[in-house]
Amino acid sequence: MCFNSNDLIRKIYHDGVNFLNPIREIIKLRFLNDEITMQMCYNISVCLDLLCNSRIMVFLDKFDEKSQKEVFPLCKSFKSVNSDLMNNYLVNKEFLTIDDSDGKMKNISISTNKRLFDTLLYNLMVNAYRHGRSMEINISDNLIIIRNELINIGERYSSVFEFPVKTDRFGVSGSGLGLKVVRRIAEKLGIKITSSIAKKNISVTINYDHIVV
Structure with missing residues (x-):
């Protein structure tokens, strides 16, 4: 259970990365030269960047x-x-x-x-x-x-x-x-x-x- 926004962002990040990363790697290995599937890989990379940046924002708030x-x-x-x-x-x-x-x-x-x-x-x-x-x-x-x-x-x-x-x-x-x-x-x-x-x-x-x- 998430009690605040920081915990929620961390949970979304971990769940999202754990779900999207394997899919992206499978696409890269299996369909390296396929234009449509590589567009999917690109879209997944954008999603992962968004997740990572959200997590960084949380990290910055407590950065020493x-x-x-x-x-x-x-x-x-x-x-x-x-x-x-x-x-x-x-x-x-x-x-x-x-x-x-x-x-x-x-x-x-x-x-x-x-x-x-x-x-x-x-x-x-x-x-x-x-x-x-x-x-x-x-x-x-x-x-x-x-x-x-x-x-x-x-x-x-x-x-x-x-x-x-x-x-x-x-x-x-x-x-x-x-x-x-x-x-x-x-x-x-x-x-x-x-x-x-x-x-x-x-x-x-x-x-x-x-x-x-």
Whole structure:
């Protein structure tokens, strides 16, 4: 029995993930090249992201930055997030370019909550995938810049956080929760996020100077 909203969200999350994950994996293994079944797999991934973000919102309410942070290399986050994106949405490798030609990323370590930092990166990258044609990521000592060409922006907006909830290029309607989670995480971790939009091109800049070791 659930006595409050937090318990209810946890129950929905566990029940939903336990039900949807095996179905998605069966679809991927059995019907990898079937367009209709892969669309089903995509829809399930969107549902799982919604469940995970709901759970993160509960986690954020009780988050204690001092007791729940660790030191880890930045490349570790990108590796796990990129793997999740590829596996969950079967993203074509040509869609994403990570510019780390000088090899700086392997020498950058940050001190923060890895679970939340990974979620922040993942949500921004999933958003770029669902609503864009391509994605390029540039990394420097204290900045991560995610660039992509949006499909059908419509009206003019000055920030990615002003975008209305809309249908993505796969015909699936967004919830708006992913970007709300990004803002909440950034506030909790002391990370500054800005964005700029020029015609159909958008750049999201993550300033992580505050958490660099």
